[in-house]
Amino acid sequence: MSEPTAYEISCAIVEAMRSLITLGLSQGTAGNVSVRHGDGFLMTPSGIPADALRPEDIVPMSMEGEHGHALAPSSEWRFHRDILRRRPEIDAVVHAHPTYCTAFAMCGTEIPAVHYMIAAAGGPTIRCAPYAPYGTEDLSVAAVAALDDRLGCLLANHGMIAIGSNLGKALWLAVEMEALCRQYAVALQVGKPVILSDAEIARTIRRFENYGPRSRTETP
Template identity: 80%
Template sequence: MPSREPDDPRTAIVAAMRELISLGLSQGTSGNVSIRHGDGFLVTPSGIPADALHPQDIVPMSMDGTHDHPLAPSSEWRFHRDILARRPEIGAVVHAHPTYCTAFAICGREIPAVHYMIAMAGGPTIRCAPYAAFGTEALSRAALAALEDRTCCLLANHGMIATGPDLPKALWLALEVETLCRQYAIALQVGAPVVLPDDEIGRMIERFKSYGPRKKPREGS
């Protein structure tokens, strides 16, 4: 399970980028992370590998898309900004290209309710947004539509997005989505996966409201 979020948000983002590598969810310079911060957000810079990333490299941005930092923000800053602006309950966004998620995204396939863990997505499917070029407004619009009433989605011919109220939960969700995609891929080779009914997933969604990683109480609190 992803580790607890450090107190400093920039340090937390650096740790998250390295954790994406260690969990096998990302490689090289792929993947990016953002955290809501003040009236704007913090996002990873463009083109810097996780092992070379430092807290001072994290780019603070305004919700109007401007920044005053020597490094350029991630090329995907637009959908990070738009998700955070549209969804006030979301505090962190993780984007990566994990193998199984990306394989289904390459096929343009959504993930059905083949396991009760689909409830983590907020509904009976993990949708796949239609293809749009990276970094574009079209991609942002497609991602927002796929995330409607959902916490995660696939991006056709691209990768995946996972969100959460905080960064540890967004990282946890990213790993769970990749695990579910891997299980579904194997199940398709074994036979015909059984899809759970919507009402069962509805019950699971209610139970998931108290599920997932939680912040450890501070001593003396």
């Protein structure tokens, strides 16, 4: 099977950005998506609402952060670039401001193993990166560190990041992270949530090796 073209990836990015809105994970011009392509990556532009976004608006960028597009890339392009550069197994990055993930991020709170589905994010916690201003190198450094051996993290007083080997998996994880944070918020109101052991999450991670969305051509 041939690799998808830049246009095909751009169409998928536009669809993903609209999905963030319809799934309640983002609003307005918030949120951004990137996908690896060739020696660089394709990045959502700055300031274009998802419902107005077109495939030709997606910005091709080099791993040096350069582009020749008429539109500027999202101000968060640095952490997208640095995640893709640091994690060769990762091809897609989704950043959004969903309500429950962001609420815990506002509290600077990492998410513990209150449900086995946390294994989808790669470990027994979803870390919360310390606060840094949006679009800065400091934020990129903090995000990359929080994602060490993980597929998702929170950004203090900001939002969340989900990454994956393809865009479908990254978007799926973003949905799962928001669901987990919503459940945790409710559980904290009900009582004291029970935390699963690191060993149990490690077992679940092994069982999750073929879990999550996949194409019909992928074997389970």
